[in-house]
Amino acid sequence: MQHLYLHIPFCHRRCSYCDFNTYANLEDRIEAYVAALCAELALLPVPPAPPAERAADGVLTSATLRPTIFFGGGTPSMLTLPQLERILQAADRLVPVQQAEVSLEANPGTLLGADTPALDYLRGLLSLGIRRLSLGVQTLHDPLLRVLGRTHTAAEAKQTYLLARQAGFENISLDFMFGLPGQTFADWQAVVDALIAWQPDHLSAYSLILEERTPLFAQVTSGRISVPDDDLAGAMYEHAIEQLALAGYQHYEISNWAQASTQPKLAPRVPAYACQHNLAYWLNSDYLAAGAGAHGHIYPYRYYDILNVDAYIHAVQQGQRPIAETIDLSHADLCAETMFMGLRLHAGVSRTHFAQRCGVELDATYGDTLAQLAAQGLLAHDAHAVYLTARGRNLGNRVFEHFV
Ligand code: SF4
Incomplete structure (x- = not known):
């Protein structure tokens, strides 16, 4: 088990569809949170060494995965480079950073216009060992981005993607959603055409899920806006499957695609750019997690940390592991x-x-x-x-x- 999830629960603004454990207007807590996260990492048990046995060529098992560290959120790209560096130094005793696939979720809205120029920030990520970038683009239609409450335009998302390439990122994933309010089939066709032209290494495309307690749920249930029905959303999904296959992407998980493997003898069933960290989840492997609301899984139990940022910081400052609940697994x-x-x-x-x-x-x-x-x-x-x-x-x- 050499997988570590790190939760960064801060966003500049809450998107209208989001029910993740994330908070806006808490920028003044970030420094204390980073200190608490590093302290929690010092309290976590060192995972056992990965099993020595290797599976036969092409067979996917936990033992065939690389070690991974995943900064998720929230908006991890709100952290400064020195803050990320401190966290990685603390994580290194658990998962060796230099050998790991280290991913960071980034919001195009936070990179452009930040104190550190975006290109310098992106180069800084690479120098820290963060070599996989997951960009939340969601759609390329500005009116829809506004409905979703995103803080960026389609042009800014593309600019961020191109800057990441210029910085030297060779493993970029883009996140998209379909079945969005008012989205037509033609809108989605245009998105798929554009994202294929961008040539990302990896893609995630999820059908919008209306979560209760979100502003978007309230808008849809009150009839103020409507979302595509299941048939239209299904047609959008089928369209993505067809077009991405024609463009050379391997559909390796229900909602995920990656550039097809160039080393078919090594892993014919899993593309070279498949997300190693998410593969650990899908293989039901063990993984550690740290941060407010983060979920970990170490059979025979799973756990999650205290959700509230201040309560999380306080618990760690008391020298405790900030676990909210542990659930036994049979x-x-x-x-x-x-x-x-x-x-x-x-x-x-x-x-x-x-x-x-x-x-x-x-x-x-x-x-x-x-x-x-x-x-x-x-x-x-x-x-x-x-x-x-x-x-x-x-x-x-x-x-x-x-x-x-
Ligand atoms: S940026 Fe991501 S985590 Fe933050 S509110 Fe939007 S969807 Fe949620």
């Missing part, structure tokens, strides 16, 4: 989660991985269920793995509920 939970997380991957769940993670054979545990789902055309298998068919991906929830 062996049945481990097997079920390994299945329904892993089936999100097009590579599916490998028998090797399941046996290594759960200590029991996949077919002995789920043989009847797998046969039933295969008979319904929802699941297929080969010598290495079981995976969803195209029909199974469309009816994913029907498959996943068999394992819950």
